[in-house]
Amino acid sequence: MTAVVVAVANQKGGVGKTTVSVNLAVEFWRRNFRTLVIDGDPQGSAVEYAANAPEDKPFPIPVINLAHAGAKLAQEVMRHADNYDLIVIDCPPHKTSPQTLAAIAASDLVIMPLYPSWLDLTATKATLETFEQAKALNPDIRAAVLLNGVRNKTIMSMAIDLAITELNIPRLKTEISLAEELRQVVGDGEAVALRGASKTRQQISALADELLENLNLPIANTEAA
Ligand SMILES: Nc1ncnc2c1ncn2[C@@H]1O[C@H](COP(=O)(O)OP(=O)(O)O)[C@@H](O)[C@H]1O
Ligand SMILES: [Mg+2]
Incomplete structure (x- = not known):
């Protein structure tokens, strides 16, 4: 089986791309999927995250930076496709980045995280343009927005909610709350999936359920890794 590829993209920085990519990937791994994180950002935040793990508790899955491949990122991703069930690509923030277009074009599903903020909404619209460009290369790619950093509903968050609906793009029903964890x-180089029970852990798990279902993969994977 060749890996299913999920790209996490938004041209804005700070929306949670790296946080979601790494935590989601470990949750997939916990369910016995052979999972790889590809850091597509020259800043290498996903690699740095994993490298923060202590020696006696190493990060459970490989996180490799392939940003140097630039527009050839898709080919580099495919070199790993036979060795994994799932590949999560953490995309860089800039609109002009060749990695983002290449990562999206190589994906089955693109998740676009955003905070309930007007600036994030604008950036997400621009990311949708990149998605449309990639769709010309690979008509089967799908995309969905993921609301991150959610707090109590306010008038503004409700207005943004409505504006997201008007983007006419599927929206994941799972939302990730603003969480110190x-x-x-x-x-600490840890993933919430391997920590004690918490609201955040439950949300990451619900996100994995929703995505696996969306990708037609078994939610409770019993195959040996
Ligand atoms: N749901 C959340 N609650 C609290 N902090 C978050 C949440 N998601 C991300 N963060 C924090 O926000 C900052 C930006 O997140 P990051 O994943 O690096 O975003 P990006 O990769 O899009 O630039 C980081 O400090 C991260 O720890
Ligand atoms: Mg990042």
């Missing part, structure tokens, strides 16, 4: 785990 998601900031902390980065420094």
